[in-house]
Amino acid sequence: MLSALDLARRIEAGELTPAAVLDKCAEVIAAREEEIGAFIALDLDAAHRRAQDPAVAAGPLRGLPVGMKDILDTVDFPTGYGTTFHHGHRPVSDAALVSMVRRAGGIIVGKTVTTELAHLRPGKTRNPHNPAHTPGGSSSGSAAAVAAGMLPVSVGSQTGGSVIRPAAYCGVAGFKPSYKLLPTVGMKCFSWHLDTAGLFAAGVADVAFAASAITARDLRVDQSTPAAPKILLMRTHIWDQASDDMRGAVEKTARAAEAAGAKVSDVDMPQILQDAWDAHGTVQDYEAYRALAWEYDNHRDELGPLLRGLLDAAAGIDADTYDAARRITKRARQALSDLMNGADVILTPSAPSAAPYSIASTGPAIFNRLWTLMGTPCVNIPGLRDEAGLPLGVQVVGRFGQDRGALEAAHFVELALARLNA
Template structure:
């Protein structure tokens, strides 16, 4: 099916509403019409509000996101909508309150139009969502519905979450901008936590500019988006991973990006981090399974017959991990989280693959998060940039990683760098 972004950007929707040129619910109604037209094929939504149930923005026509329709991953509460965690048998009554992030977006004028499909408890067993660019290829996971809904043009933005690669991988496979903030930058109240030390709320959009607009609402302003520097922008290019090989298409696209940026005075310098990468992958595996098991243990005990064997085995595996090993890996996480200077010197950003390659064929899996997990355990902010399509019509791109606390600066630099590659004039 033809794929096109939502006809108006986040910025344009809010500008029109604030100027009185569009009704506060006009874009939300257009979103519902697009969902009605496309979702029987894409299957990105687990719950959609009826046109008569749309709630006008709290800030009327004055909010920063006035009138912007958004999707919300179905592990995050939205008042008046059910939260099902990707398990239909556990979907109950409507949530009484918005999650903090949803409440902040709503207070800025955004309009939640529904809940998007997630993998089972944001883990590995995929939901029904299909990739808008190739229906027989995975959209990624676990934030599959949110990424696909933005890619298919059903909404201009949607919330997702990441524990390992659940934001960046779907962004890469569906060809949209995906932003995973630094750990702890976005309040998680009202989200089903599965991993206390890893879970992070992020979002999808069609441009980095739109991702910035949402960040201006959800991430505290440090007033340091565009730190001036007399030296050229420096990017550390880290491609190696002991557990995966990067496909030739992605290698060529990253090489093209470096060539384009160097032509504009950007320094792109290759780095190797095999030892740290292997250790961080082990840390992620231990921390994730240990915390996931204890979070989901009560659910398995009470509703195990509703859950997949994959999830139940992961809980059993996590319960078998000793507290000593868990604390050891938490210490690794803490020690390396603030090691940007010793490891990357004066680099402003890291350029690294988002995935080993384009979206794999098949819907029974969500792809490999091996290029995402180390950044999740470090808690550094990540931004996926969609930059091209391969000969089969599947999206390819890359991710930029920022230092601890540099979320807004990552977005500001990422916007400029993305423009140099796409020339779309964000």
């Protein structure tokens, strides 16, 4: 994989140019894209022209190539939102996050494959570690492009588990920041209380670097040794739905962190968080029935069966049911804040297992949806593998608004795992 941080440092030091990085990406894309299918649109020529602009390398992203999930509007690339009927659509303005990447000196080389409207119907992307397995979704192309070494940075989004899950399946670092840290303006909406933009890069320090560069916030974790965090190990009420390998990976991670100096304590999942886990679907589906009203009312029969079924059922959710789910959310956020008082992060699986066999499904979001609803920062930590050699991701969940803390704890854990594997 391409380390964004390493490339940026070498560009900053004058040892490398954005054009040379692009050449490297183009080489890997030429070798692997046909098999992986991470892109729905790609323009390396335009990227090369942009790489000639000296302002690009002077920006905090140093002219690094970036992949943009195809639910974010772009003027210079078609934006089809993973549908048949929006295919070829040309937005009149860029999404806010697209502009922010450009302002930071990122070069958007293409649009990465999304599932249909960022829900569950898969696109063409395959897992770079085994093309017979799913890359996860909905940010399939963004995760796979980084995992395959085609790009150092990519942008995705999560409404259920669409950043952390594909990051875990593809073995890359994924960062779902606190709700609204990254604007979703110009990103196709599925659920306005849940949609969260996020980032992918090779390792935790890379994704923190990219987040810092794009937001002009102090989020980098590479400039000092991360402090030993206080970690709550939460196996959750669905622990029995995690594979043996995944359970082992989480336990191993906890021991590695402990051995490196972290304080790890077990914590049960309070009932209110289980209630919130249940409430996620109500909030998501009620909002999707309105956010995707035009698509449903005009193209229902062209939607995939899962999304069509979701929206059919969602039409029947009334405002009282939705309001009750929102009240549970509010109470759960407070309870989570109380639970995490004195701790830095929760450690929990990123997904039930490694990437499942078959690209016909993108896998379940059961270990993600609660944290999306809570709005808390989540980081997928790569580095572990199952018996078949497929990546296993573990997740740290930080406190709302403490994104730097979440990234730092994730980096600590990542380093602890690397020491263990060394």
